[in-house]
Amino acid sequence: MARLDDRASESGAFTARDLDVLLATADVVYPSAVSVTEEFIETYSVGRVQDREVYRTGMKRAIADVNAYAGRYTGTPFPDLAPSARDQVLREMGVDRVQPEPEGTVPEQVRYYLVNELLYALYSTPTGGELVGLENPPGYAGGLESYQQAPEDRPADE
Amino acid sequence: MQAKTRRTTRAKSIDRAPSDRVDVCVIGSGPAGALIAYTLAERGHDVVVLDAGKRFDPANRERRMEMALRPGHDFVDVWEMGGRRDRYTVSGDRFYQLNRTRVKGIGGSTLHWVGMTPRLHEKDFEMRSRYGLAADWPIDYADLRPYYAAAERELGVAGAEDNPFAPPREEPYPLPAFPPSHSDSIFADACEEIGIQMHSAPQARNSEAYDGRSQCAGYGTCMPVCPAGAKYSADVHVRKAEAAGARVVDRAAVQRLRHDESGEYVESAVYVTPAGETHAQRADAFAVCCGGVETPRLLLLSESDAHPDGLANSSGAVGRYFMEHPSVSTTAELDQDTRQHHIGFPTSESHQFYDHEEPRPGSFTLEFQNTAGSDVHGYDGGGGMGGILAPLYGAEWGDDLLETMRDRYGNTVAVSATAEQLPDAESRVTLDRSTSDEFGNPVPNIEWRVGSHAVETLEHALSIHRNIVDRIDGTITGQTDPRTPGTVAHHLGTTRMGDDPDESVVNARLRTHDVRNLYLASGSVFVTGGAMPPTLTIAALSLKAADHIDSAL
Numbered sequence A: 001m002a003r004l005d006d007r008a009s010e011s012g013a014f015t016a017r018d019l020d021v022l023l024a025t026a027d028v029v030y031p032s033a034v035s036v037t038e039e040f041i042e043t044y045s046v047g048r049v050q051d052r053e054v055y056r057t058g059m060k061r062a063i064a065d066v067n068a069y070a071g072r073y074t075g076t077p078f079p080d081l082a083p084s085a086r087d088q089v090l091r092e093m094g095v096d097r098v099q100p101e102p103e104g105t106v107p108e109q110v111r112y113y114l115v116n117e118l119l120y121a122l123y124s125t126p127t128g129g130e131l132v133g134l135e136n137p138p139g140y141a142g143g144l145e146s147y148q149q150a151p152e153d154r155p156a157d158e
Numbered sequence B: 001m002q003a004k005t006r007r008t009t010r011a012k013s014i015d016r017a018p019s020d021r022v023d024v025c026v027i028g029s030g031p032a033g034a035l036i037a038y039t040l041a042e043r044g045h046d047v048v049v050l051d052a053g054k055r056f057d058p059a060n061r062e063r064r065m066e067m068a069l070r071p072g073h074d075f076v077d078v079w080e081m082g083g084r085r086d087r088y089t090v091s092g093d094r095f096y097q098l099n100r101t102r103v104k105g106i107g108g109s110t111l112h113w114v115g116m117t118p119r120l121h122e123k124d125f126e127m128r129s130r131y132g133l134a135a136d137w138p139i140d141y142a143d144l145r146p147y148y149a150a151a152e153r154e155l156g157v158a159g160a161e162d163n164p165f166a167p168p169r170e171e172p173y174p175l176p177a178f179p180p181s182h183s184d185s186i187f188a189d190a191c192e193e194i195g196i197q198m199h200s201a202p203q204a205r206n207s208e209a210y211d212g213r214s215q216c217a218g219y220g221t222c223m224p225v226c227p228a229g230a231k232y233s234a235d236v237h238v239r240k241a242e243a244a245g246a247r248v249v250d251r252a253a254v255q256r257l258r259h260d261e262s263g264e265y266v267e268s269a270v271y272v273t274p275a276g277e278t279h280a281q282r283a284d285a286f287a288v289c290c291g292g293v294e295t296p297r298l299l300l301l302s303e304s305d306a307h308p309d310g311l312a313n314s315s316g317a318v319g320r321y322f323m324e325h326p327s328v329s330t331t332a333e334l335d336q337d338t339r340q341h342h343i344g345f346p347t348s349e350s351h352q353f354y355d356h357e358e359p360r361p362g363s364f365t366l367e368f369q370n371t372a373g374s375d376v377h378g379y380d381g382g383g384g385m386g387g388i389l390a391p392l393y394g395a396e397w398g399d400d401l402l403e404t405m406r407d408r409y410g411n412t413v414a415v416s417a418t419a420e421q422l423p424d425a426e427s428r429v430t431l432d433r434s435t436s437d438e439f440g441n442p443v444p445n446i447e448w449r450v451g452s453h454a455v456e457t458l459e460h461a462l463s464i465h466r467n468i469v470d471r472i473d474g475t476i477t478g479q480t481d482p483r484t485p486g487t488v489a490h491h492l493g494t495t496r497m498g499d500d501p502d503e504s505v506v507n508a509r510l511r512t513h514d515v516r517n518l519y520l521a522s523g524s525v526f527v528t529g530g531a532m533p534p535t536l537t538i539a540a541l542s543l544k545a546a547d548h549i550d551s552a553l
């Protein structure tokens, strides 16, 4: 059973290189309609987990695993690969064939701590929700107006 | 491993030794226990509350919400249910997912609940007199009416007086109702055409700031967790009880109640702490508020020479008449945007089919969902809960994933129905002596029987669903089977109330017939279940029990 880890700590912050991997992964797993910015990742991913030491450790481990795999099989660090090669690295690791699992195998953890981390950060905010037509997605405190609005009244359509 | 060490260290720093003999020992801190503890502490009594579950830090709610939304966590992990403490077995031909339908913790199952809070109707108290079915309660709606009003104030119920089918009330709801959703408006014309009246849905959720808690912020994850604290949960009254002087001990699982030589008074509640120590809390009066499964189980575990079939069980009714609220749902697709999943709660219902003339089909409610596109009760675990996040389970990412999400989200609606089931003595909670829990006690065994009354009622409800969907030009994509109905996490009937000690466990004052200082308050005292969510009634009965305990002390 995966329990919530409620240890708060500032240690184990992300390095600039970690951020590069996050951005490079986001570039692959986010739809092309989203232009991935450092600011978005800083706010919704890095910012969200800033006082979650165990979770951050999981993320850093997944980042290191992806980097190591890329280095071993392509000779190039993950962020420096072309987007299609990055996509291929994730698939060759098996990340597209497993279920996300915080305490699972390497690809299961990469799926959980890296790919789904980024997807959650996107689709639980209006940036991702709007792409699907849901400006106030579950997980986002978007207030009490949007649920009452008819599609034609959506601010996005104005 | 790390987590375990941490928990034990923390547990050690909390004093869980019993207090000197107190006025009242309350067991369980869900809404029933919390309201009794608060009311009695406010009136100056010495109160100790023991709960088997832990205190959850409200500051972590946003992360619990994330667990609920993301694949990789089981639904029960959000509130840490499961494991040896919560073992159970099931018999009969229906599996019952007990740990998905309750929470052990300070605040009880309301940590997880949706928060819908209508009152029962007059007829629910008079099923035998009106229809020749089941049994009457020893109290009627009028007896409970002032307590309903008080419970609505305590919980902070948002509602409107636009429901012509509701029982009489004396004052407006404490909070205005949530306005209907866009999705409701799709149903509105169709329902009017076929003569079905929709109305608002009373709920314990802040449509405005109330009682020091913020307005609903629209996270949309009410069940299983509201990060804003806008949904009422009983930890609110636990904190108030503590402020009024009550002592609350978490992770104190009561093993049995011990009585005096006469067998007529409970002397102490014996509990075990995480450090493995066994303590006995003594009190003048005891209120068992452990929900509809653990309340009868604790009585059965407290068997003795004087009470060989379980404490306060001379009637043999303890554990019997277990009722749920069987439910069905219909999902349909339209060729328009339906705007689901902005919020996590329904805003419109119809209680038109509640007060029936003939005995069958029985009462049911219609709920128009705002969370269509995943299981309407959210019971499909992480990811599926939020509907649009369900594809996070799949193999895709990038543009392919977005495509799948767009395909799945947008034009679904759902309407559900919840029905009354009649009490059946063979539908029951017993002790399974072949399996033991963390403490070595026999676990609860659940045998849930639905009965033909409910199945027939649900079939009728589904035909009305079809009629409605037809009128909105929808295409039905799924209807659940009334013979294997869903459950909505309401545990009722297992220590029923009554005037006759041969037929019932507690009297109209919520005191057990057999033991003079033992009170029970939870869904277990319901005689019949109605088709309404039970918690407002549980809260009202608890406030009533508190009055009786107060006057007995």
Ligand SMILES: Cc1cc2nc3c(=O)[nH]c(=O)nc-3n(C[C@H](O)[C@H](O)[C@H](O)COP(=O)(O)OP(=O)(O)OC[C@H]3O[C@@H](n4cnc5c(N)ncnc54)[C@H](O)[C@@H]3O)c2cc1C
Residues within 6 Å of the ligand: B027, B028, B029, B030, B031, B032, B033, B050, B051, B052, B053, B100, B101, B102, B103, B104, B105, B106, B107, B108, B109, B110, B112, B113, B114, B115, B116, B117, B223, B252, B253, B254, B255, B289, B290, B291, B292, B294, B295, B298, B488, B489, B490, B491, B521, B522, B523, B533, B534, B535, B536, B538
């Ligand atoms: C998913 C879900 C959705 C729901 N939605 C609704 C809704 O919309 N409307 C509605 O009316 N109801 C709803 N309910 C039901 C509602 O939560 C319950 O009716 C209500 O919480 C019951 O209150 P209670 O105080 O009797 O028991 P509970 O809230 O279950 O609390 C019982 C407490 O007793 C403690 N306990 C048990 N055994 C022991 C022991 N041996 N020693 C010490 N402590 C013990 C437990 O740890 C627990 O904290 C829902 C429930 C769930 C799970």
Ligand code: SF4
Residues within 6 Å of the ligand: B205, B215, B216, B217, B218, B219, B220, B221, B222, B223, B225, B226, B227, B228, B229, B230, B231, B343, B344, B345
């Ligand atoms: S939608 Fe539900 S979870 Fe969100 S703030 Fe309102 S009550 Fe809480």
